Amino acid sequence: QHYYITNNLRMLRQSLRKLSRPVLTRGLANEATFDLPECKLHRFDITLPTTVTLTRDDAFKYYKDMTMIRRMETSANALYKSKEIRGFLHLYSGQEAVCVGMEAAITPDDSIITAYRDHGWAYTRGVEPRAILAELTGRSGGCSKGKGGSMHMYTDTLFGGNGIVGAQVPIGAGIAFAHSYKENGKVCISLYGDGAANQGQIFEAFNLAALFKSPCMFTCENNHYGMGTSDVRAAANPHYYTRGDAVPGIKMDGMNVLAVREFTKAATDWMRAGNGPVVAEVETYRYYGHSMSDPGTSYRTRDEVQEVRKTKDPITQLKSFMLEGELATAAELKEIEAECRQVVDEGVEYSRSSPELEVHEMYNTIYQGMDGVRVRGADALTYGIHSP
Numbered sequence: 001q002h003y004y005i006t007n008n009l010r011m012l013r014q015s016l017r018k019l020s021r022p023v024l025t026r027g028l029a030n031e032a033t034f035d036l037p038e039c040k041l042h043r044f045d046i047t048l049p050t051t052v053t054l055t056r057d058d059a060f061k062y063y064k065d066m067t068m069i070r071r072m073e074t075s076a077n078a079l080y081k082s083k084e085i086r087g088f089l090h091l092y093s094g095q096e097a098v099c100v101g102m103e104a105a106i107t108p109d110d111s112i113i114t115a116y117r118d119h120g121w122a123y124t125r126g127v128e129p130r131a132i133l134a135e136l137t138g139r140s141g142g143c144s145k146g147k148g149g150s151m152h153m154y155t156d157t158l159f160g161g162n163g164i165v166g167a168q169v170p171i172g173a174g175i176a177f178a179h180s181y182k183e184n185g186k187v188c189i190s191l192y193g194d195g196a197a198n199q200g201q202i203f204e205a206f207n208l209a210a211l212f213k214s215p216c217m218f219t220c221e222n223n224h225y226g227m228g229t230s231d232v233r234a235a236a237n238p239h240y241y242t243r244g245d246a247v248p249g250i251k252m253d254g255m256n257v258l259a260v261r262e263f264t265k266a267a268t269d270w271m272r273a274g275n276g277p278v279v280a281e282v283e284t285y286r287y288y289g290h291s292m293s294d295p296g297t298s299y300r301t302r303d304e305v306q307e308v309r310k311t312k313d314p315i316t317q318l319k320s321f322m323l324e325g326e327l328a329t330a331a332e333l334k335e336i337e338a339e340c341r342q343v344v345d346e347g348v349e350y351s352r353s354s355p356e357l358e359v360h361e362m363y364n365t366i367y368q369g370m371d372g373v374r375v376r377g378a379d380a381l382t383y384g385i386h387s388p
Helices: 002-020 056-081 096-105 119-124 129-136 168-182 200-212 257-275 302-312 314-324 330-353 359-363
Strands: 031-035 040-042 051-055 111-113 188-193 216-222 249-253 278-283 374-376 383-385
Touching (some): 051 257, 056 096, 056 119, 056 129, 096 119, 096 257, 096 314, 111 168, 119 129, 168 188, 168 216, 200 216, 216 257, 249 257, 257 278, 257 314, 359 383
Parallel strands (some): 216 278, 249 278
Antiparallel strands (some): 040 249, 374 383
């Protein structure tokens, strides 16, 4: 009897959930509601949502964006191994929900500055996959004309891609100060990894931003390994969201794109109200090593990586939400995956066929207002003329 009562209640709840959704003519829902995972706070007097409503359109966008980034990084991995990409290469696979979720919470006019794991951020800020891949191969069709490579990608509101560990954090504080000084209502998200979190300049940036009430979300992308050292071995206090002292902190699940979106929205809304900075910790995971020179297996087991892929992968999680919430069919998701594969494959070919940088370009893009100025070369006998 207990079984039949329980089973009937479950069927009733399922029916009510279906009835509560606006339904399209094809039988799919326009939106669905999901519970949010736990979020931890530090000295932060803020009310956070416990559920989230996901529309069909948003779900398709997030799925496409994360799939595009994953496919792009997989292709970059192959290009590096075939020696078509040289130098440093830090891949974002596994961390896609961070950039996609945060972009969904802010506006295109807000500012982003990050470290050298920046390909996903370049994409969400509007750079096409072909321009990102061409930048990786050092071609003129790259988003920085092939001059920046993996670590230095920019847009008008993406201030890098920065190669010096932690150095972008105080710059982010300065960008946020500029927003408050101009009273333009914008915020800055300044990202760094757990490996950079113990640097003194980061705490100085926290302090200055708090004094000036600058709207900066200092965001630690905690993927648990700073190069080959785990966070618990590197930090006496690995609870990074608490390390702003008087600055409020928030910790969120960085493998859940909906949690990242909702909690980032709550934090940035609080900052826009003139309350000052926030220290955020986004718990995530990288599937590859720190860079391509790191196999990523000497300090963690293959089983650990596979377990995260199996149980916490951000793309798989969103796919489950969409299917369980009747926001999409499996066939529709396969179409998105095929589209992403085609775009990235075309981008790979472009990264191979785009011309290499001409020599005269080495003297350009130094400072504004330098057109026509003579620029010294590698020795006193060579020079070039700065041109647009």
